[in-house]
Amino acid sequence: MRSKFDEDGSGPNISEVVAEVSDVLSSNLKRFGPVVAGLLLLAVVITGVYSVGPGEQGVVRRFGREHRTVGPGLHYALPLAESVDVVNIEEVRRIEVGFNGETTVNEEALMLTGDENIVEVHMVVQYRVSDPMRYLFRLREPEASLHVAAEVAIRSVVGRTFIDDVMTTGRTQVQQATREVLQMLMDDYESGIEITEVKLDAVDAPDEVKDAFNAVTRAREDKEKLVNEARGYQEDKVPRARGDAQSIVRGAEGYKEQRVLRAQGDADKFDAMLAEYGKARSVTRQRLYLETMERVFAPLKNKLVVDKGALSGSVPLLPLRGSAPVGLTSAPAGVATVAAGSQP
Numbered sequence: 340m341r342s343k344f345d346e347d348g349s350g351p352n353i354s355e356v357v358a359e360v361s362d363v364l365s366s367n368l369k370r371f372g373p374v375v376a377g378l379l380l381l382a383v384v385i386t387g388v389y390s391v392g393p394g395e396q397g398v399v400r401r402f403g404r405e406h407r408t409v410g411p412g413l414h415y416a417l418p419l420a421e422s423v424d425v426v427n428i429e430e431v432r433r434i435e436v437g438f439n440g441e442t443t444v445n446e447e448a449l450m451l452t453g454d455e456n457i458v459e460v461h462m463v464v465q466y467r468v469s470d471p472m473r474y475l476f477r478l479r480e481p482e483a484s485l486h487v488a489a490e491v492a493i494r495s496v497v498g499r500t501f502i503d504d505v506m507t508t509g510r511t512q513v514q515q516a517t518r519e520v521l522q523m524l525m526d527d528y529e530s531g532i533e534i535t536e537v538k539l540d541a542v543d544a545p546d547e548v549k550d551a552f553n554a555v556t557r558a559r560e561d562k563e564k565l566v567n568e569a570r571g572y573q574e575d576k577v578p579r580a581r582g583d584a585q586s587i588v589r590g591a592e593g594y595k596e597q598r599v600l601r602a603q604g605d606a607d608k609f610d611a612m613l614a615e616y617g618k619a620r621s622v623t624r625q626r627l628y629l630e631t632m633e634r635v636f637a638p639l640k641n642k643l644v645v646d647k648g649a650l651s652g653s654v655p656l657l658p659l660r661g662s663a664p665v666g667l668t669s670a671p672a673g674v675a676t677v678a679a680g681s682q683p
Contacts, residue, residue, distance in 0.1 A: 388415055394429035396471045405476050426471035431535060434482060436462040436489045438540070449545065450494050456502040461541040464489045464521065466534050473531030481530055488528070489537075492521040506542050506552070507559060514539055 390413050391397040397409040401421045409423075416423050437448035438461045448459045466485065468474045478484050496516045497505055505513055518537040525532045544552035616623040 388413060389423050389425075390414070391425055395425050395427050398424045398426065398471050398475055400424070405472050408472055424471075424475055426468055426474060428468050428471060431465050431467050432482075433463055433465045434486050434489065435540075436460075436464065436486065436493060447490055450497050452497055452502040452505055453499045454501045457545055458497065458502060458505055459541070459543050459545055460493060460497065460505075460539060462489065462493055462517070463536075463538045463540050464534065465536040465538075466532050468531060469533040470531030473529050475531075477529040477531065481532065484528060484530065485525065485532060488524040489517075489521055492517045492524060495520060503559075506544075506556060510539055510542065 389397070391409055391411045393411050395411060397414060399406045399409060399414075399416055399421055400423075401417075403422075406421065414423075437459070438444055443459065443461070445459075448461060449457055450460060452458055464485070474481055496513055500509060500513055503509075514537050518534050521537065522534045525534065543549060612623070612627075
């Protein structure tokens, strides 16, 4: 082996040192080269593998520009060249307009109605990401843009609505109109956001006039309550009266049928009796007389039958209470006297 120092002994020979190092490296590279290459390849593979969970989408950027979207599962991205942003597209998110937790934000909450009254509005907007690529690359701050657009939408709708409708009966229409306006604005912005619900959490008057507005609101609610009670009473009474009327009409019709049938039966009976009378007048007349007497005297408990001849010339029986006058005979009270043999 040659000396590593110069002939004059001043220092190592650089060329020889470089040659020796090169020999060592080449020999080591031949020995460990495949192992190092395999480790590098494994590191590249591991760092490029990523997963996307259920309900999520991955947006792949290549050199900073959007390239493609991928669904749930395991995927691979080129290290250093590609990066991935995972966005949950099923999560329902929310923003608050006009308040923050329990604190009212007056700059957002106070607004004018269509009849130039001031109201304080607290609104909640629920949304989800429908297009992850637009959500990531079309707007710099999507939630901030959505917050501003929501404030614009509610102000535009409340500005053309009367305060009574905003505070009481028209809240549902205000919510629906605000959602439509807000969705139109976000579509114009190409935000990739879908508005799922807009809810007016609170609509109230400013603190300075809140008591007066509450009194008016209570009066309106009482009015609606009374109107509903009256309608309920009407719905109860009218069908019942109609039912009673129908019952009376049916009863009258039944009574009419009964009377007609009874009259028809009496007429038929009279016709039959007249026919029998024409065949045997004396017998029929005697039978009619007896049947009439039977009906007349049936309710009486005591009856006294007197011979027809005893009635000539004097009144032998006087139905008076107490003692009878001389020459007269008294009948007990409640006793009917009948002259035997007398008939029409």
